[in-house]
Amino acid sequence: MGKTFQKPEALADTVTHYCPGCTHGVIHRLVAEVIDELGIRGRTVGIAPVGCAVLAYNYFTFDFQEAAHGRAPAMATGIKRVRPDLVVFTYQGDGDLASIGMGEIIHAANRGEKFTTIFVNNAVYGMTGGQMAPTTMPGQRTTTSPFGRNTDEVGMPIKVAELLASLQTPAYIARQAVIKPKYIVKAKKAIKQAFQYQLAGRCYSFVELISTCPTNWGLTPVDAVKWAEDTMLPYYQLGEYKTPEASAA
Amino acid sequence: MAYHYQIDEERCKGCGLCVTVCPKEVLEISTHVSPKGYFPAFQARPDDCIYCATCCRMCPDVAITISELAGDTADK
Amino acid sequence: MAKILMKGNEAIGEAAIRAGCLNYFAYPITPQSEVAEYLSRRMPEVGGVFLQGESEVAVSYMIFGAAAAGARIFTTSSSPGISLMSEGISYIAGAQCPAVFVNIMRGGPGLGGILPSQADYLQATKGMGHGDFRLLVMAPASVQEAVEMVMKAFPLAEKYRNPVMILGDGLIGQMMEPVEFPDHLKTEPSNKDAWATNGMDARNSRQRNMVKSLCLNPEELNNNNLVLKAKYDQMKKEEVMFERFHTEVDYQVLIVSYGTMSRVCRTAIENMHAEGIEVAMIRPQTLFPFPEAEVLSAAQKNSCQAVASIEMSMGQMLEDVQRCVQGKKPVHWYGKCGGDVPTPEEVADYIRTLI
Numbered sequence: 093m094g095k096t097f098q099k100p101e102a103l104a105d106t107v108t109h110y111c112p113g114c115t116h117g118v119i120h121r122l123v124a125e126v127i128d129e130l131g132i133r134g135r136t137v138g139i140a141p142v143g144c145a146v147l148a149y150n151y152f153t154f155d156f157q158e159a160a161h162g163r164a165p166a167m168a169t170g171i172k173r174v175r176p177d178l179v180v181f182t183y184q185g186d187g188d189l190a191s192i193g194m195g196e197i198i199h200a201a202n203r204g205e206k207f208t209t210i211f212v213n214n215a216v217y218g219m220t221g222g223q224m225a226p227t228t229m230p231g232q233r234t235t236t237s238p239f240g241r242n243t244d245e246v247g248m249p250i251k252v253a254e255l256l257a258s259l260q261t262p263a264y265i266a267r268q269a270v271i272k273p274k275y276i277v278k279a280k281k282a283i284k285q286a287f288q289y290q291l292a293g294r295c296y297s298f299v300e301l302i303s304t305c306p307t308n309w310g311l312t313p314v315d316a317v318k319w320a321e322d323t324m325l326p327y328y329q330l331g332e333y334k335t336p337e338a339s340a341a
Numbered sequence: 342m343a344y345h346y347q348i349d350e351e352r353c354k355g356c357g358l359c360v361t362v363c364p365k366e367v368l369e370i371s372t373h374v375s376p377k378g379y380f381p382a383f384q385a386r387p388d389d390c391i392y393c394a395t396c397c398r399m400c401p402d403v404a405i406t407i408s409e410l411a412g413d414t415a416d417k
Numbered sequence: 418m419a420k421i422l423m424k425g426n427e428a429i430g431e432a433a434i435r436a437g438c439l440n441y442f443a444y445p446i447t448p449q450s451e452v453a454e455y456l457s458r459r460m461p462e463v464g465g466v467f468l469q470g471e472s473e474v475a476v477s478y479m480i481f482g483a484a485a486a487g488a489r490i491f492t493t494s495s496s497p498g499i500s501l502m503s504e505g506i507s508y509i510a511g512a513q514c515p516a517v518f519v520n521i522m523r524g525g526p527g528l529g530g531i532l533p534s535q536a537d538y539l540q541a542t543k544g545m546g547h548g549d550f551r552l553l554v555m556a557p558a559s560v561q562e563a564v565e566m567v568m569k570a571f572p573l574a575e576k577y578r579n580p581v582m583i584l585g586d587g588l589i590g591q592m593m594e595p596v597e598f599p600d601h602l603k604t605e606p607s608n609k610d611a612w613a614t615n616g617m618d619a620r621n622s623r624q625r626n627m628v629k630s631l632c633l634n635p636e637e638l639n640n641n642n643l644v645l646k647a648k649y650d651q652m653k654k655e656e657v658m659f660e661r662f663h664t665e666v667d668y669q670v671l672i673v674s675y676g677t678m679s680r681v682c683r684t685a686i687e688n689m690h691a692e693g694i695e696v697a698m699i700r701p702q703t704l705f706p707f708p709e710a711e712v713l714s715a716a717q718k719n720s721c722q723a724v725a726s727i728e729m730s731m732g733q734m735l736e737d738v739q740r741c742v743q744g745k746k747p748v749h750w751y752g753k754c755g756g757d758v759p760t761p762e763e764v765a766d767y768i769r770t771l772i
Contacts, residue, residue, distance in 0.1 A: 095342070095344060095392040095393070095394060095407060095409075096344070096394075096407050096408055096409055097394040097397035097398075097405070097406055097407045098406055098407075098408065099403045099406065103403065107351065107352050107377075107402065108401075108402065110401065110402075111354075112354035112355055112356035112379065113354070113356030113357070113358055113401065114401055115401055116401065117400075117401025117402050117403070118399070118400075118401045121401075121403055133617070134616060134617040134618030135616040135617070135618050135619070136616070137486065137614045137616065139482070140629075146631065147631075149627050149629060152625075153625060154617060154625050155614035155615070155616060155617065155625050155626050155627070156614065156625070156626075156627045156628075156629075157481075157482060157485050157486075157614055157627070157628045157629070158512070158627075158628065158629035158630065158631055159478065159481075159482075160478065160504055160505065160508050163474070163475070163478035163481075163505070164478075166470065166474075166475040166476070166477075166478035166479045166482065167478045167479065167481055167482030167485075168482060169442075169468070169470075169475075169479050169482065170442065170478065170479035170480060170481065170482030170483035170484075170486070170490070171482040171483060171485070171486040171614075173440070173442075173466050173468055173479070173483065174440050174466055174483040174486060174488035174490065175486050175487075175488065175615065175616075177616075178486065178615070178616050195471055195472060195474075195475065196471070196475050196478075199470075199471035199475065272362065272399070273362050273395045273398050273399050276398050276399065277398075306356075312357070313356040313357055313358050314356075314357050314358065314360075314361050317358070317361075
């Protein structure tokens with residue numbers, strides 16, 4: 093780790109619209125750093141979701157498509173099947189991937205489509221103003237669970253990394269966090285590993301990243317980090333859930 | 342090797358995360374408002390900076406950059 | 418070229434390959450699953466791409482992704498499946514990508530039936546999805562015509578950077594007829610480097626491309642819509658296709674009918690001619706753009722007493738016929754919707770009531 097630090101080439105100069113302290117910005121930068129380090133900017137296509145990152149295409153300097161809500165894995169499948177030489181990644185949030193897009197992500201992962209998914213888990217629907225997500229924690233107040241998520245009524249939060257890891261098709265499935273520097277270092281390793289599996293044409297790769305949403309959690313960015321660490325990390329445990337080398341469960 | 346440390350006030354949103362992660366407590370949130378309407382971070386104790394770039398890695402807005410300085414004139 | 422006897426669905430699949438489209442994503446649904454079954458064997462033979470998606474929703478976005486990356490791509494489905502693709506088609510039109518959709522219509526609404534219908538006319542020509550866009554819609558009346566329309570659809574979709582739809586029905590899909598695949602309808606894909614996300618390296622460019630339909634700025638969105646509208650205006654000028662049948666005589670009734678239904682009407686017209694009753698037909702081959710001027714001028718023939726829109730729906734094309742005739746002659750409708758195709762005798766019986 094050198095002492096100098098610059099904005100990666102794959103990241104645009106544009107100042108983002110994300111809220112102060114929103115970790116989308118960290119994740120965007122990590123993905124851009126990995127793309128720079130792997131030298132693949134000229135053949136990468138990103139797919140933006142519907143969510144806070146709907147404008148993600150403004151923040152990268154390579155080809156980008158915009159997907160309908162939840163459908164990015166289907167679009168990625170389409171691109172990768174007709175142009176297997178392109179490096180394709182989807183960038184998706186809780187609602188996009190774990191709610192409306194649940195069918196698409198499971199089937200793309202199960203078919204072993206050779207693209208990479210970056211899943212931003214911040215336990216809430218950000219862009220639309222803070223509604224409950226499939227990943228919202230028990231008791232967590234959101235605009236559509238004003239008394240706290242009642243798991244008797246709506247069930248427990250979904251652990252997407254574990255869900256996808258249960259599929260029989262080989263894949264790289266990991267969960268890390270971007271809430272503090274010590275986690276960010278591991279997150280970058282996982283993201284790079286994911287893209288390297290894609291470059292090897294090996295398997296589907298997926299990195300879930302525990303993130304903060306200070307605005308919709310009603311917390312300062314610093315307090316949001318603490319809440320994520322105390323409440324989310326014990327439930328959404330970090331680690332590598334599956335690698336293509338390990339045998340299927 | 343000398344380094345140049347910079348926080349770009351056009352990019353900084355004053356989230357304060359860099360302040361909390363700095364191992365040397367170099368950073369603080371300033372009391373002046375940036376052109377964007379935020380209270381940006383700044384190096385309150387620049388001499389203590391060890392250029393570990395932890396703040397850079399935490400910053401969601403790539404507001405902090407560190408570059409190498411050639412020659413004798415340097416911040417440190 | 419020798420003709421081959423082929424099932425409509427299979428001929429449609431083969432036609433795409435002969436047109437230079439080697440990519441197909443689809444989901445099974447009666448009465449068009451044979452397209453996927455045929456192409457699952459045939460695409461690997463020609464080095465093409467075949468994938469059965471998990472739903473029509475997913476398929477519509479696979480189509481979008483591939484089209485946006487610059488590939489020639491098509492899918493086939495039937496009425497309920499096309500409904501599921503509605504959002505995706507809107508996105509494809511809004512993002513100005515070329516793609517071909519084939520709807521082998523079945524009875525509706527809802528789960529409906531699996532026998533032929535023409536009950537998606539309004540969906541295809543007026544309401545394929547949210548927002549201000551249209552599809553170029555072609556309606557074949559034979560397996561050969563389906564082949565030729567599929568082959569023409571790809572360069573048309575690329576010319577307009579817009580989705581194109583072939584509106585067939587269960588009979589077109591299921592029946593077997595002799596077909597040939599005209600060499601002159603094989604086309605090279607257009608160069609899409611100006612807009613497709615096919616990778617900066619492949620384009621030898623430092624400039625990246627974005628394919629999107631989001632336009633938060635109202636002026637920009639309006640401009641985008643003006644660009645789309647200009648395409649549809651151009652389609653109306655340049656792409657109208659229709660066929661006249663028996664219009665040279667002094668006919669008493671003008672039939673407007675398309676697809677399979679028009680073939681029944683042809684027989685009815687021939688039978689009635691033998692009886693001394695003169696009836697003519699305009700057969701739209703493009704449903705959008707609709708042959709408006711032709712229908713009006715044919716209706717205005719002095720001898721013509723009435724116009725009849727004959728379709729396997731509850732009168733979806735009727736509104737367009739009424740609009741074109743502008744009240745100059747009375748416009749009527751005859752049709753059936755459950756999957757039974759009206760017989761020539763039933764059509765003739767109905768026409769006689771108009772005279």
